[in-house]
Amino acid sequence: MVLGEAKKVGYSCAVAGIRGEAQPDLKKGVDVFKWIEVGAVSELVSFFKDNGVKEAVFAGKVDHRLIFKKERFDKTSLLLLAQSREKGPLAIIKSIIDFLAGEGIEVIDPTPFIASAFCQEGILTKTLPSPEVEEDIAFGWKVAKSIAGLDIGQTVVVKDKAIVAVEGMEGTDEAIKRGGDLAGSEIVAVKVSRPFQEARMDLPAVGLKTIKSLVEARGRALCFEAEKIPFFEKERAVLLADAKGISIVARKL
Numbered sequence: 001m002v003l004g005e006a007k008k009v010g011y012s013c014a015v016a017g018i019r020g021e022a023q024p025d026l027k028k029g030v031d032v033f034k035w036i037e038v039g040a041v042s043e044l045v046s047f048f049k050d051n052g053v054k055e056a057v058f059a060g061k062v063d064h065r066l067i068f069k070k071e072r073f074d075k076t077s078l079l080l081l082a083q084s085r086e087k088g089p090l091a092i093i094k095s096i097i098d099f100l101a102g103e104g105i106e107v108i109d110p111t112p113f114i115a116s117a118f119c120q121e122g123i124l125t126k127t128l129p130s131p132e133v134e135e136d137i138a139f140g141w142k143v144a145k146s147i148a149g150l151d152i153g154q155t156v157v158v159k160d161k162a163i164v165a166v167e168g169m170e171g172t173d174e175a176i177k178r179g180g181d182l183a184g185s186e187i188v189a190v191k192v193s194r195p196f197q198e199a200r201m202d203l204p205a206v207g208l209k210t211i212k213s214l215v216e217a218r219g220r221a222l223c224f225e226a227e228k229i230p231f232f233e234k235e236r237a238v239l240l241a242d243a244k245g246i247s248i249v250a251r252k253l
Contacts, residue, residue: 001059001113001114001117001232002057002059002110002113002114003015003026003029003030003059004029005112005113005114006057006113007029012031013030013031013032014030014031014032014033014034014047014048014051014053015027015030015032015033015034016033016034016035016036016044016047016048017033017034017035017036018035018036018037018038018060018062019035019036019037019038020038021038021060021061021062021063022060023060032051034047037072037074038062038066038069038072038073039066039069039070039072039073039074039077039078040074040077041074041076041077041080041096041099042074042075042076042077043074045076045100045103045105048103048105049103049104049105053105054104054105054106055105055106055107055108056100056105056106056107056108057107057108057110057113058093058107058110058200058201059110059113061171061205063169063171064089064169064171065169065170067081067087067092076099080092080095080096080099081095083095086151088151088152089151089201089202090151090194090198090201090202091151093200093201093202094201097200097201107200108200109199109200110199110200110203111199111203114230117205117230117231117232117234118226118227118228118229118230118231119224119226119227119231119234119250120226120227120250121226121227121250121251121252122226122249122250123247123248123249123250124231124234124238124241124248124249124250125238125241125242125246125247125248126242127241127242127245127246127247128247129220129221129247129249130220132160133188133220133221133247135161136158136159136160136161136188136190136221137158137188137190137221137223137249137251139158139161140156140157140158140163140188140189140190140223141190141192141223141251143156143158143163143166143190144156144190144191144192145192145195147166147167148192148193148194148195149194149195151194152166152167152168153166153167153168153172153175154167154172154191154192154193154194154204155167155172155175155176155189155190155191155192156189156190157175157176157178157179157180157183157187157188157189157190158187158188158189158190159179159183159184159186159187159188162183164179164182164183164187165178165179165182172189172191172204172206172210172213173209173210173212173213174213175189176189176210176213176214176216176217176219177213177216177217179217179219180216180217180218180219181217184218185217185218185219185220186218186219186220187214187217187218187219187220188219188220188221188222188223189210189214189219189221189222189223190222190223190224191204191206191210191222191223191224191225191229192204192224192225192228192229193225193228193229197228203229203230204228204229205229205230205231205232206222206224206229206230206231206232207231207232207233207234207237208232208233208236208237208240210222210237211237211240211241211244211246211248212240214241214244214246215240215244215246219246220245220246220247221246221247221248221249222241222246222247222248222249223248223249223250223251224248224249224250224251225250225251225252226250226251226252227252231250
């Protein structure tokens with residue numbers, strides 16, 4: 001999606017795909033493409049410089065747990081990791097952004113390229129949330145906002161106004177599945193932005209995969225923050241949610 005929008009406005013796109021994380025067909029339609037390892041920061045910089053890149057966008061997801069796979073890290077990556085006083089997503093990404101800036105490569109805000117994925121407040125599905133689900137959403141919202149500010153995770157899983165699971169390194173989808181394993185069916189997932197969300201750094205998102213995880217967990221609803229969290233593959237996700245009796249709610253403060 002980012003690539004397509006960037007091409008529309010006239011960008012020439014050099015894309016570095018992180019091996020094992022990016023989609024295999026990512027290189028279709030790009031001007032220049034290179035696969036790199038997750039910890040190959042020096043190789044990434046060289047690739048960008050060789051292709052005259054001055055602006056870069058982070059798009060997609062990297063598994064946070066990979067910070068423990070240090071055998072995949074080059075010397076520069078290991079140094080950046082060591083310099084980060086904390087090892088949360090924001091601290092790590094900020095160190096990479098600062099390093100790239102020092103090399104003459106500015107990491108820019110991706111939101112102009114994904115503007116159509118943001119939702120206004122409201123219920124996206126024909127399936128309406130029950131009063132019990134609405135209560136779980138309100139309860140989970142407060143807790144999710146609290147943990148998001150601590151850079152722990154941005155998703156909580158709720159059932160009967162009890163916190164069943166809190167997102168950690170495993171990410172939203174796995175947290176939802178874990179919540180289903182712990183509490184059984186009828187869970188509610190709530191995902192929010194950080195109190196001071198910087199779009200260049202670990203922008204939270206939901207999408208078709210999120211709904212598939214809720215289907216697997218036999219969940220009842222997904223609530224996410226309107227206008228702050230992009231919703232990818234929205235039409236397919238809404239169709240699936242309605243077919244499975246799941247409500248999707250975009251909520252504001």
